[in-house]
Every structure is written in structure tokens, then in C-alpha cells.
Amino acid sequence: MFMQTVMLLAVERGLATCAQEYWARYPKTLAEILNLPEDHMVFSGMALGYADETAPINNWRSARDPFEVWGELRGWD
Numbered sequence: 204m205f206m207q208t209v210m211l212l213a214v215e216r217g218l219a220t221c222a223q224e225y226w227a228r229y230p231k232t233l234a235e236i237l238n239l240p241e242d243h244m245v246f247s248g249m250a251l252g253y254a255d256e257t258a259p260i261n262n263w264r265s266a267r268d269p270f271e272v273w274g275e276l277r278g279w280d
């Protein structure tokens with residue numbers, strides 16, 4: 204939820220992001236580079252920067268099912 208907040212704020216300021224949990228597969232390397240205390244671990248990384256709008260991949264949009272397919276709100280009548 205914190206990452207989502209940062210990501211929304213980034214978009215508002217013209218920046219692009221990509222959450223990358225895959226970084227967590229390299230705990231030793233990350234701990235070394237980030238100088239983490241022993242009782243800390245990285246949950247997820249996040250790319251942050253200006254999107255290259257000319258790159259085809261940055262204009263690709265994945266399909267989303269409508270909310271009715273995967274969610275339901277009860278008690279809001």
C-alpha cells in the first residue's frame with residue numbers, strides 16, 4: 204500500500220514506476236549493496252524515472268477484467 208501511494212504520487216508528477224519484487228531473490232547482494240542491518244530484508248524494489256514514450260513496451264497496456272469479474276461490494280446499497 205505504501206508503494207502504491209508512492210507510485211500514484213510519482214504519476215501525478217510525470218514520473219513512471221514499475222514494482223519489482225524479483226529483487227528479493229537476491230537478498231545477500233542487496234544487503235551488501237544497501238548496507239542493510241542483519242534483521243532487514245528487501246520485500247520489493249521499484250523502478251522510478253521518466254518513461255521513454257517512444258519505446259513500444261511503454262505503450263503496451265495489459266488487459267484488465269472489469270471489476271464485476273473479480274470483485275464484489277456488499278453493504279453499499
Ligand SMILES: Cc1cc2nc3c(=O)[nH]c(=O)nc-3n(C[C@H](O)[C@H](O)[C@H](O)COP(=O)(O)O)c2cc1C
Pocket residue numbers: 206221222223224225226247264265
Ligand atoms: C509489489 C509488486 C511487485 C512486483 N514485482 C514484479 C516483478 O518482480 N517482476 C515482474 O515482471 N512484475 C512485477 N510486478 C508487476 C509489474 O510491476 C507490473 O504491474 C506488470 O509488469 C504489469 O504491468 P501493468 O500493471 O502496467 O499492466 C510487481 C507488482 C507489484 C505490485
